[in-house]
Amino acid sequence: MAATDRGLYCGEGDFYIDPWQPVDRAVITHGHADHARSGCGAYLSSGRGVGILIQGIDYGESVSMGRVRVSLFPAGHMLGSAQVRVEAGGQVWVMSGDYKTEADGVCEPFEPLPCHTFITEATYALPIYRWRPQMEIFADIHRWWSENQANGLTSILFAYALGKSQRLLAGLNSEMGPILAHGAVMRFLPAYVQSGVTLAPVQHADADRVRAAKGTALLLAPPSAAGSPWLRKFFPYSTAMVSGWMQIRGIRRRKGVDRGFVLSDHADWPGLLEAVRLTGASRIGVTHGYTTALMQWLNQSAECAYVVPTHFEHQLDASGEV
DSSP states (O other), rough: OEEEEEEETTTTTTTTSSSHHHEEEEEOOOOOOTOOOOOOOOEEEEEOOOOTOOEEEEEEEEETTTTTTEEEEEOSTTEEEEOEEEEEEEEEEEEEOOSSOOOSSSSEEEEEEEEESEEEEETSSSSTOOOHHHHHHHHHHHEEEOOOOOOOOEEEEOOOOTTTHHHHHHHHHHSOOOOOOOOOOTTTTTHHHTTTTOOOOOOEEEHHHHHHTTTTEEEOGGGGGOOHHHHHOOOOOEEEEESSGGGGGGHHHHOOOOOEEOSSSSOOOOHHHHHHHHOOOEEEEEESHHHHHHHHHHHHHOOOOEOOOOOOOOOOOTOOOO
């Protein structure tokens, strides 16, 4: 495996993993925009991701690509997310993509894979990032929704349209009131439903439903909808954002929301360290996030860790992915 100006490249198989630019053959860990780029000649993802991407294979199934065997295993990040296992010449490499170690009931849970080299993400690779169990966060969201209803306020919940919103719909209690969603969220629901994921009943936030549900509804919307003319028709309302970044008070203030709920689809600091340990890998590539901090920590523990460069470091993208 080699880091190139187009992304991580496997020469023996002649393919890229999550390339940054169009390439002939791409193996994609999941369908978020910073991992799945348009314009490639051929795509391979997990079968669960076919409704989001293009061509898929089952988890655990292997295919030959050049002189290597490639297989995909659950990453626990979102529907169809996968770790890429590459085997050649008695050596096994695993590219994690984005992953979380807490099972969420929406996608297949993260599966540790024994390997010689493990390339891990580092989005939240600082000791301050330690997640509470997701059911505690859902209880907080429901209390906030109930308080808003008592005050005649519509509850606006900002969350990434693909992955996070569907995880929320799987945990929200629809008996509390109507749940509405922005069109960007509705777009991805069929892929989840077709994969057998049970979601709370949700309706598109059109004009009639907005009028009927004012002061009682919870509305799911992407962060890009904040401050938009579309959002003003729900007034009066209270706003909240769901993100791992909500752990940091300064980010909550900058986002201008009333509440922040800390729920991430990435591993926290203990999760990252445990995932690395379970692979048994002697070489650890660190990419996409707080790479230097994680590399230095791992090297103190006798692992051979190094940074794998990426175009995406410490950033929320335009849609607010977290």
